[in-house]
Amino acid sequence: MMSLQSYLILAALLFSIGLAGALTRRNAVLVLVGIELMLNAANLNFIAFWRFGPHPEALTGILFALFSIGIAAAEAAVGLSLIIAIQRHYQTTSLDRVDSLKG
Amino acid sequence: MHTGSLLLLVLTLGSAVAAMSLRNLVHCALCAAITFLCLAAYFLALSAEFVGFAQILVYVGAVAILIVIAILVTRDIAERGEPLVFKPWILGVGVAVLVAGSLVSAVTSSALARDPLPPAPTATVEAIGEKLMTHYVVPLEVIGLLLTVALLGAVLLARPQKEGGNRP
Numbered sequence: 001m002m003s004l005q006s007y008l009i010l011a012a013l014l015f016s017i018g019l020a021g022a023l024t025r026r027n028a029v030l031v032l033v034g035i036e037l038m039l040n041a042a043n044l045n046f047i048a049f050w051r052f053g054p055h056p057e058a059l060t061g062i063l064f065a066l067f068s069i070g071i072a073a074a075e076a077a078v079g080l081s082l083i084i085a086i087q088r089h090y091q092t093t094s095l096d097r098v099d100s101l102k103g
Numbered sequence: 104m105h106t107g108s109l110l111l112l113v114l115t116l117g118s119a120v121a122a123m124s125l126r127n128l129v130h131c132a133l134c135a136a137i138t139f140l141c142l143a144a145y146f147l148a149l150s151a152e153f154v155g156f157a158q159i160l161v162y163v164g165a166v167a168i169l170i171v172i173a174i175l176v177t178r179d180i181a182e183r184g185e186p187l188v189f190k191p192w193i194l195g196v197g198v199a200v201l202v203a204g205s206l207v208s209a210v211t212s213s214a215l216a217r218d219p220l221p222p223a224p225t226a227t228v229e230a231i232g233e234k235l236m237t238h239y240v241v242p243l244e245v246i247g248l249l250l251t252v253a254l255l256g257a258v259l260l261a262r263p264q265k266e267g268g269n270r271p
Contacts, residue, residue, distance in 0.1 A: 007149075013203060015206070017119045020123060023194075024189055024195035025189075026187060029128065029177065030131055047145075047146055047149050059231060062153065069157055070250065071249070072162075073250070074250050075253075078257055
């Protein structure tokens with residue numbers, strides 16, 4: 001069984017991997033995958049603090065993680081449909097080609 | 104640390120790195136699904152069974168499939184030979200390494216993280232449902248509303264564009 005510290009370090013590493021992907025990849029879908037990885041790392045933190053915290057019977061960490069999973073699902077659906085709309089308009093999903101707000 | 108947990112750790116971090124660095128986008132999506140599955144295993148190990156199975160259902164079941172579909176729909180033939188990343192990619196990776204370093208140093212220097220493992224708490228589905236229906240009923244309703252709005256918005260955004268219409 002791992003300690004709280006190792007779970008927190010794992011979550012920090014996952015968050016940074018997702019951040020690196022979201023900051024550097026040119027494809028919009030991969031940027032969204034990076035954001036999902038960061039959200040998942042935050043969820044791991046919530047669950048780890050719930051497991052090792054002083055009042056596990058209050059279930060706060062679990063409920064926050066559940067709500068965060070729901071938000072992430074909505075965000076993925078809207079984000080991917082935005083990417084599909086952008087692809088239809090600009091014929092590309094490269095983020096450096098989509099750099100003007102007006103048409 | 105056991106061999107099993109070491110293997111899970113390597114699989115989690117390795118598939119996350121692969122999901123962010125591979126050239127083939129479908130491979131990236133599948134590696135991301137493996138990462139989500141590994142995180143569900145961690146949730147199960149932390150005795151949060153409900154969240155673990157919700158993670159498998161929502162992430163591995165829905166979000167990963169959605170990402171694969173989006174990749175297949177938006178596949179760009181002209182992009183084949185182009186670089187994967189922005190030109191000064193070292194900037195983005197540098198920021199991420201900086202964030203990782205500060206987070207890890209903050210975690211390792213805190214005394215909080217060295218507590219022994221408390222006895223396993225019981226998070227039954229019954230208790231979670233009771234909390235959701237009593238104390239957290241407003242956030243639950245708001246999440247339902249948000250999912251409805253997201254569904255409508257996704258349909259509206261991805262709807263085929265009419266010829267000559269000035270759709271926003």
